[in-house]
Amino acid sequence: MTSFKVAPLRKSLIPGLALQTQGRGITSNKREVYKVSLSVNKGVLSVEDLLDGDQVEGQGRSNLTISSSNLTQLNDLLSRVTYTSTIYHIKTKDLVYFNFEDHKAIFPIIIRRPSIPVLYDPGKDINSQVTIITKTFLRYKELNVLIQSIRKFYPKIKIIIADDSLKPEHVSGNNIEHYIMPPAQGKMARDMSDKDILKMELEQLQKEVKNTREPVSKTAKEICEWVEAQAAEDPLIKGVPEDKNPFKEKGGCIIT
Template sequence: MGTKMESLILAQPNSPLQYPIQGFVVAPLAKSVIPGKTLSFTVKKGVLSVEDVLDGDQVEGQGQSNLTISSSSRTHLNDLLSRVTYTSTIYHVKTKDLGNVSTTLFVHYRSSVPVLYDPGTGKTTILVTITTKTFLRYDELNILINSIRQFYPKIKIIIADDSLETQNVTGYNLEHYIMPPAQGWFAGRNLAISQVTTKYILWVDDDYIFNNNTRIESFVEIMEKVPELDVVSKILESFPFLTLSSLVTFHQPLPNFKDCFLVDGVVNNFLGRTGTVRRAGFDPYLKRVGHSEFFMDGLGQLLVASCKGLSIGQQRHREYSDYTVKNYAGGCYNLSESVIFYLSILVIK
């Protein structure tokens, strides 16, 4: 008695499946004609071919176990299907082969609108906004602003401020956003970055200072040449945060940039693409110590590089007043959630 595999079943090539491989855009709830026709054949114990292939015939895998034929014309595809041959490559009187015919459809239901930026002259000023968060450190903040203006007189500065008693901060092309008191570092980051309209964000803490080696334009140049790169910062020589040490392990050099290396995280000043930095986000639950958490959330989302060539100095620490010490390092920013975060990282590791 014969088996089902011995019964000949023919699928006539007059009704081929019609699906594109990729690039088919469909508006939601709208009808669209599917363009293109592609079929793939796979066998295990033989090879496939299309006889009498002509110039212009779209055939891949001639004489192999995987064959793909495609055409924008149904008539042409039917003709190709009628010339597909199977050649056995195994001699065995009872050997059977099972062939598969498949097609793949990738449908993109709605294309996104590209974000456009002003490509005008003065690239650094046009493309970059400097953002920072401050709490009770107005002296340091003013030093930072003055140093920025020394080297970049027209660049935009955005400040998020959750001080208990706020002071007025003004200046050219400067925005000062007052928050409810003691909302925290990441809440401030979210606010400041939400107001950025340029292609790139340069994040700095309020106790940093620009110097002669601060060359934002060198990092803008890297980001412009490597469109898939999301964040870039300086080479980290020491590890100020417990969990950051593992995040800045050099994986491999950034192609075409010998002084740059791909890492998972960088230091507390960095240039980032506005869109991808926003998508990674900042969890406002972490009020004080959260820099590492941002890059932990960005694992698998952000392509990060650490490079030589950008130096943003840190101001010398001064003696704070009892009021500042009490409210900054004391009760306003509860450290418990940050301690729990770091302990959880240690457990994971």
């Protein structure tokens, strides 16, 4: 049996669990007793829907023993064995030890949360799905040109500015966040604004980029493609490496 996945702290049925005795010279599925034991380290085992007379020891513990004189009945009990991890971890492993007489088998259980919960409202429109961030150093004239060109078509999109100028100037406007950084820190200022984003689409723009054409679509993906097209000739702009994109769904991004 290969590994299977379970969610942490959640009861899950172990699929395909059964005892096969072919080739042992047994002509009937009845014998004195079949006895199977299972054990785990990071969870507990149990058999669902037990009936009176079912021979199960260790219900709800890390060591479980199932006995029966009938192989069919034994396999029916094995088909209802469940595993529940007792330690919360979003990505770990456990091993199941299966023993019958002198025979042993080991198979892994992958304990993994199916998906990390989204702890913020992702929104449904461009304004809640796209954030534009930029870094400035002294060139406030170019910064204001960038802001005005964005506001011409998207007056409500959030703009985040990381400013490491030696003498910062005041930057105001609707839905603009202006962060004053230690002077002349360059990349650190840009990284700070990058880490402030909790959205599926991100645009990082150099101040020299000016948006001059209205996009043909209002979707988050296509606005990113539109901004990329506007900045395609700027030698300072390059694509975001895939290994640095933390989102499960790919989105258009620019990083400078």
